[in-house]
Amino acid sequence: MEPVISVDGLRKTYGDTTALAGIDLTVRRGSVLGLLGPNGSGKTTTVRILSTLLRPDGGRATVLGHDVVADAAAVRGLVGLTGQYAAVDDSLTGIQNLTLIARLLDLSRTEARSRAAELVERFGLADAAERRVKTYSGGMRRRLDLAASLVGRPSVLFLDEPTTGLDPRHRNEVWDQVRTLAAEGTTVLLTTQYLEEADQLAEDLVVLDHGRVIASGTPASLKSEVGGQLLHVRPLNRSDVGTVAGILGELTAEAPAIDPTGQLSVAGDAALLQAVGARLAEVPLAELGLRLPSLDDVFLTLTGRPAEEEEVAA
Numbered sequence: 001m002e003p004v005i006s007v008d009g010l011r012k013t014y015g016d017t018t019a020l021a022g023i024d025l026t027v028r029r030g031s032v033l034g035l036l037g038p039n040g041s042g043k044t045t046t047v048r049i050l051s052t053l054l055r056p057d058g059g060r061a062t063v064l065g066h067d068v069v070a071d072a073a074a075v076r077g078l079v080g081l082t083g084q085y086a087a088v089d090d091s092l093t094g095i096q097n098l099t100l101i102a103r104l105l106d107l108s109r110t111e112a113r114s115r116a117a118e119l120v121e122r123f124g125l126a127d128a129a130e131r132r133v134k135t136y137s138g139g140m141r142r143r144l145d146l147a148a149s150l151v152g153r154p155s156v157l158f159l160d161e162p163t164t165g166l167d168p169r170h171r172n173e174v175w176d177q178v179r180t181l182a183a184e185g186t187t188v189l190l191t192t193q194y195l196e197e198a199d200q201l202a203e204d205l206v207v208l209d210h211g212r213v214i215a216s217g218t219p220a221s222l223k224s225e226v227g228g229q230l231l232h233v234r235p236l237n238r239s240d241v242g243t244v245a246g247i248l249g250e251l252t253a254e255a256p257a258i259d260p261t262g263q264l265s266v267a268g269d270a271a272l273l274q275a276v277g278a279r280l281a282e283v284p285l286a287e288l289g290l291r292l293p294s295l296d297d298v299f300l301t302l303t304g305r306p307a308e309e310e311e312v313a314a
């Protein structure tokens with residue numbers, strides 16, 4: 001089956017900055033693709049090009065067969081976009097915002113009101129519908145923003161970091177809404193900095209770094225590149241990092257990853273944790289434990305450097 005979104009060698013530069021250095025990706029009909037990467041890796045640029053807000057410098061992208069440059073008007077009619085920063089008007093109420101958007105999309109006054117009412121209900125905003133958006137919490141705003149992008153019943157939805165800055169409860173609410181949309185058949189391209197979010201929502205992942213695709217696959221396949229669990233150790237004294245690295249190397253036959261804070265990590269399990277604990281009895285430790293891989297770990301494994309350094313460099 002034809003992919004819903006098809007991206008081929010897409011490039012974009014801003015002055016001296018290469019935002020996209022030629023990326024390829026496809027999104028299957030009715031699936032959720034997670035576009036994962038640290039700040040500055042090109043996520044927003046990709047979404048803006050795909051939603052026709054920005055012209056690429058090279059390469060090609062289509063949405064449901066329509067070229068995003070040559071056939072931008074057709075694409076605009078098919079997609080919804082929730083930006084990284086809430087696009088709703090603070091001085092209007094929730095229902096006024098949605099009604100306004102519906103009117104801009106050429107719905108009649110009656111249709112617009114009923115679509116708005118349906119969406120506030122669906123997003124748990126009915127009680128707050130008549131309140132000005134400036135009184136809304138971050139989670140309510142984000143839900144209104146999501147509702148706003150659905151007014152036109154898009155077949156394809158772009159969500160640019162939909163939960164950045166939300167607390168866990170509100171994040172879960174947004175996740176539930178995304179799951180429901182996907183279950184109803186909406187094709188979703190979601191950007192995120194969080195592996196956990198991609199893991200929860202996306203069937204397929206594309207990892208960006210400096211405007212390039214550095215990995216793609218399912219969440220499970222990406223994490224398997226890192227290993228099931230990671231053992232992490234932080235010696236109390238920086239001067240012990242070398243000693244700890246040597247011992248980890250001996251026990252695992254692999255060189256541990258070392259982050260800028262002096263934390264060492266290596267794929268491992270409870271048995272390794274015990275062995276390491278025994279060998280490090282004489283070394284004062286600040287931390288020792290097991291955890292699941294994070295995006296930073298995926299980065300560290302894929303690129304040999306932490307994602308944070310990325311931001312500094314960018």
Ligand SMILES: Nc1ncnc2c1ncn2[C@@H]1O[C@H](COP(=O)(O)OP(=O)(O)O)[C@@H](O)[C@H]1O
Pocket residue numbers: 014017018019037038039040041042043044045046314
């Ligand atoms: N309007 C702009 N002008 C100049 N540089 C930009 C602009 N927008 C983005 N960039 C740069 O392009 C790169 C990619 O940015 P962006 O797509 O926003 O990344 P992300 O969404 O992953 O954080 C970054 O280096 C960023 O600083």
Ligand SMILES: [Mg+2]
Pocket residue numbers: 043044045084160161
């Ligand atoms: Mg962004």
